Amino acid sequence: MNRPTPLRLTRIVFLLGLTLGWSHLSSAADDSPPNIIVMLADDQGWGDMGIHGHPSIHTPHLDQLARDGAQFDRFYVQPVCAPTRAEFLTGRYHLLGGVRGVSEGLERLAVREETIADVFKAAGYATGSFGKWHNGSQGPFHPNARGFDEFYGFTSGHWGNYFDAMMDHNGRVVTGTGFLTDDITSHTIDFARQSTAEAKPFLAYLAFNTPHSPMQVPDAFWESWNDREVPREHRFAKSEKPDHTRAALAMVENIDHNVGRLLIALEQLEIAENTIVLYFTDNGPNGARWNGDMKGRKGSTDEGGVRSPLFMRWPAAIKPGTHVESIAGAIDLLPSLVELAGISHSPKNPLDGLSLASAVTKEMPSDEVQNRRIYNHWNGRFSSRDSRWLIDHEGELFDLATDPLQYQAVTEKFPDVAADLRADLEQWRENILASAASSKPAITVGYPGAQFTPLPARDATLHGTLERSNKYPNDSYVRSWTSLTDRLTWAIDVPTRGRFAVEVYYTCPAEDVGSRLELQIGSARISTRIDHAWDPPELGAEHDRFPRQESYVKNFRTLSLGAINLPAGPAEVVLTCPEIPGSTALEFRLLTFERLE
Numbered sequence: 231m232n233r234p235t236p237l238r239l240t241r242i243v244f245l246l247g248l249t250l251g252w253s254h255l256s257s258a259a260d261d262s263p264p265n266i267i268v269m270l271a272d273d274q275g276w277g278d279m280g281i282h283g284h285p286s287i288h289t290p291h292l293d294q295l296a297r298d299g300a301q302f303d304r305f306y307v308q309p310v311c312a313p314t315r316a317e318f319l320t321g322r323y324h325l326l327g328g329v330r331g332v333s334e335g336l337e338r339l340a341v342r343e344e345t346i347a348d349v350f351k352a353a354g355y356a357t358g359s360f361g362k363w364h365n366g367s368q369g370p371f372h373p374n375a376r377g378f379d380e381f382y383g384f385t386s387g388h389w390g391n392y393f394d395a396m397m398d399h400n401g402r403v404v405t406g407t408g409f410l411t412d413d414i415t416s417h418t419i420d421f422a423r424q425s426t427a428e429a430k431p432f433l434a435y436l437a438f439n440t441p442h443s444p445m446q447v448p449d450a451f452w453e454s455w456n457d458r459e460v461p462r463e464h465r466f467a468k469s470e471k472p473d474h475t476r477a478a479l480a481m482v483e484n485i486d487h488n489v490g491r492l493l494i495a496l497e498q499l500e501i502a503e504n505t506i507v508l509y510f511t512d513n514g515p516n517g518a519r520w521n522g523d524m525k526g527r528k529g530s531t532d533e534g535g536v537r538s539p540l541f542m543r544w545p546a547a548i549k550p551g552t553h554v555e556s557i558a559g560a561i562d563l564l565p566s567l568v569e570l571a572g573i574s575h576s577p578k579n580p581l582d583g584l585s586l587a588s589a590v591t592k593e594m595p596s597d598e599v600q601n602r603r604i605y606n607h608w609n610g611r612f613s614s615r616d617s618r619w620l621i622d623h624e625g626e627l628f629d630l631a632t633d634p635l636q637y638q639a640v641t642e643k644f645p646d647v648a649a650d651l652r653a654d655l656e657q658w659r660e661n662i663l664a665s666a667a668s669s670k671p672a673i674t675v676g677y678p679g680a681q682f683t684p685l686p687a688r689d690a691t692l693h694g695t696l697e698r699s700n701k702y703p704n705d706s707y708v709r710s711w712t713s714l715t716d717r718l719t720w721a722i723d724v725p726t727r728g729r730f731a732v733e734v735y736y737t738c739p740a741e742d743v744g745s746r747l748e749l750q751i752g753s754a755r756i757s758t759r760i761d762h763a764w765d766p767p768e769l770g771a772e773h774d775r776f777p778r779q780e781s782y783v784k785n786f787r788t789l790s791l792g793a794i795n796l797p798a799g800p801a802e803v804v805l806t807c808p809e810i811p812g813s814t815a816l817e818f819r820l821l822t823f824e825r826l827e
Contacts, residue, residue, distance in 0.1 A: 263431045263571050264544065265422070265505040266350070267492065268563070270318070270435070271485055272311060272362055272442040275515025276537050277522045278482045284520065286458050287479050291490035292541070295509060299543030300552035300590040306559040306615070307512055309528065309535045309608040311387060312337035312364045314512040314560050315437070319345040319365065319376070321564030321583040325607065328667030329365065332387045333688060333703050338366035339376070340667035344578040346564045347377025350433040353573045358421040359383065361414040361437035367684055369677025374400055378435070382417045386688065389439060390705040390783035391770045392446040401682040403822065409448050411440050411481075415488040419495045426499050436492070438485050442516060445477035445776040451484045452477070452775055465525070465635075466518035475519040477775035506544040506570060508563065513538075525636035531606040531613040531623050533636050544570070548590050556595040557617055559604045562586050605658050614655045621651035672723045672800065675823050676730065683730075685803060685821040690718040699817075700781030707784065711807060711815040718818065720803040722751075727798045729827050732756065734805075735786035735820040739765040742812030749791050749821075750804045756792040759809075760816060786819040793826060 277284055281293040281301075307314040312332050313324035320327055320343045328340040339345075347357040358380035359373040364387050366372060373381040382399050389395060392410040396403060406413045418436045425432035440447070460475045489509070496502040514527040514535040526532030540558065542548060547570070561583035568575045569587040584602065589595035603616045611623035620628040626639040627648040633640075641648045675683045688703040694716035698706040708718065732749060740763035748757040768782035807815035 262504060263353075263355075263573075264546065265425070265432050265434075265501055266355075266567055266571065267418070267422070267434045267436060267496075267505060267507045268318070268567075269489065269492075269507070269509045270315070270437045271482070271509075271511040272437070272439055273478075273513065273516035273528060274441055274482055274485070274511040275519065275521040275527070275534070276511070276524070276539055277520050278441070278479060278515060279486075279539065282522060282539065285461055288454075288483055289486040291486045291493060292509065295489065295493070295507065295543055296539070296541040298545070298550050299507075299541060299548045300554055302540035302542075302554045302558055304555070304557045305510065305538050305540035306536050306557070306604050306606065307510065307538045308560070308606060309513050309531055311362075311442075311512050313608065315364055316343075317560040317583075318563050319343070319347070320579075321346070321561050321577070321581040322579060323561065323582050323605065323607075323662055325662045325666040326579070326582075328671065330666075332364070335670040335673075335689060337364055337387060338371045338671055340671065341370045342579070342667060345376045346567065347373075347433065347435070349377075349564070349568060349573065349575055350571070351377045351379065353571070353575075354431065356380075356421070356425040356428070356430045356432040358418070358432065359435045359437070360418045360421070361411075362386075362389075362439045362442075363437065367686065367689065368673050368675070369680040369683065370674055371671075372401065372677075372680065375677060375680065380421055383414055383437065384439075386686075387704040388442055388444075388702070388780055390444065390781055391773065392439065392444070393773055396783070398684075401680055401684075403682075403684075403820075409446075409484070411438055411484055411488055412448075414438070415491055419492060422495060422501070423499060426501055438488075440485060441478040441481035443776075444770055444774050444778040444780060445474060445481070446770075446773040447477060447480045447484055447775060451480040451487075454483070455480055461520040464520040465523045466527070469518035471517065471776070474517050474776045478515070478517060478519065480775070503545045506542065506567065508567075509539065509541045510560070511538045523635050529608060531608060531611050533620070533630075533634070536606050536613075542590055544590075552590060552593055554586065554589045554593070554595065556586075556589055556599045557602065557604055557615065558586055558589075558599070559583070561604075566590075603654065605655070605662075607659075607662075612655055612659050614651060614658065619647060619651060621648065621655055625652050627651065672721050675722045675724050675796065675803075676726065676728050676825050678725060681825055683823040685720050685722075685823070687718075687819055690720055693717045693719065698781070700779075702780050704780070705783060706781040707786070708818040709814075711818070712810070712813065714806075714808060714810060716807065716815075718805040721800070722803055723800045724796045724798050727796060728825050729793055729795050730823040731793050731826055732791040733788045733822045733824075734791055734818065735788055735822075736760065737764050737766060737784055737786055737817040738815075739763060739812075742814050742816075744809075744811040745807050745815040746809040747789075747791060747816070748806050748808055749794065750806070751794060751796060752801050754794050754796065756794045757808075758789065758791050760789065762787070762789075784817070784819070786817075791821075
């Protein structure tokens with residue numbers, strides 16, 4: 231006779247509890263809350279997977295993940311990276327948290343916002359974030375200051391090289407191992423293994439960096455496309471760049487490989503049954519490629535720019551083959567996971583998201599979920615949609631029930647519906663802008679609990695002849711430092727006085743060695759001289775499968791500037807070169823401050 235395994239018994243008793251109307255969904259036993267893994271891909275379109283009808287791509291693990299749990303038919307995110315991430319983290323629309331852009335401080339999530347990691351950490355979970363963060367680089371915006379015990383990844387909007395990359399491990403600069411997507415998956419698996427060994431439930435946020443450019447992927451995945459063609463009959467075929475598409479799809483297949491690695495690890499750890507696994511993407515595809523023929527792509531508030539897959543697997547409570555037709559969004563994930571885990575939570579701020587727990591466990595979404603509207607915004611363009619209608623950023627009405635791909639506006643056919651949706655969208659726009667947090671809070675140096683504070687080139691203001699290595703600042707460095715009046719500045723705030731060791735990440739050719747660097751913060755000054763040549767080549771091109779738009783990177787050398795005493799309060803950091811004996815002073819990538827006392 232075959233006896234049920236302990237995990238099988240957990241599932242049976244749990245489902246019985248649902249039938250009997252238990253108020254909590256955490257698991258069969260109150261002392262066994264579910265683990266949670268949230269995976270988020272970067273620039274993967276809704277159509278970039280086999281289960282959504284792509285004729286060429288191979289995504290067996292993602293497809294099976296979808297079949298093994300709940301698939302959401304109409305799940306919406308924002309048109310670009312940082313806003314979507316902010317909404318997942320907080321359950322609130324991104325503008326409320328001050329997230330208005332993707333670089334230069336506009337991506338920082340306001341301190342007043344409570345994150346999903348704050349909530350689960352307070353409930354006794356181990357919390358870890360791995361991969362792309364993109365909601366602030368320094369405390370109080372760094373992941374370690376937003377509820378995550380463990381962070382391994384990068385905080386910028388994109389990264390310039392995906393092989394043996396410069397990484398942030400709990401605030402300290404380290405060097406990664408191998409291909410970045412593989413690397414962060416390995417760290418997530420290690421985190422799950424350690425948490426399980428400690429008998430502690432965990433929340434792991436695995437934010438893949440691909441298929442965002444630069445278009446880099448290991449040889450095996452790239453070469454697998456040698457004998458495959460990308461779809462060439464679709465809405466944007468005339469604008470498509472086939473090699474870019476091949477690279478993007480190869481990168482997605484690498485993600486699929488890593489999803490498989492993670493799911494196998496859960497089975498080996500014997501925690502798969504009681505682990506909630508989610509997968510979604512942060513915006514539409516980053517190129518003109520097949521995406522189910524929906525209108526729009528990344529950056530657009532139309533369907534193709536904001537419709538994302540959402541797969542949710544939880545063998546203990548979600549039946550395989552569950553389909554959720556109700557409209558949903560990234561703002562719903564925090565309240566949904568809180569209810570599914572059975573956590574008692576009183577939100578610090580009013581949530582915009584709604585719990586989808588009943589939709590996935592009973593397939594009975596609430597009336598509130600079924601009769602709602604979801605709003606999208608980017609770069610001054612606003613749209614909204616409900617279970618049937620979409621009003622776009624130009625005020626045109628589309629009937630998604632009969633035209634889900636958004637081919638023909640029906641504004642003149644349904645003028646009253648269009649007028650109602652326009653008025654509602656305008657009211658929402660006015661309310662959200664009136665309630666929005668500051669869009670560019672100051673950088674904090676010496677945030678409590680943070681040993682290191684980075685001041686990267688991307689956050690600096692450039693003066694004089696200085697220029698960035700690329701117009702996209704996220705992973706850029708500063709060059710053309712030729713004048714004594716050139717300087718870099720950062721606006722900072724120091725919460726408590728302290729003494730800090732400061733290092734600079736630089737390059738300098740042998741013929742230009744000898745420049746003196748000076749750092750001034752208020753009345754405090756320290757300086758040093760560059761006495762060691764370091765002139766490495768740019769990295770990245772050797773791995774690119776398609777020409778990039780972003781900056782290439784370098785392996786920068788560290789140089790101690792000394793130690794500096796900083797009083798509490800706001801200040802300006804000023805980096806200058808008062809002596810330049812050669813043709814240029816240095817190329818600059820980063821300052822780091824380490825609290826000494």
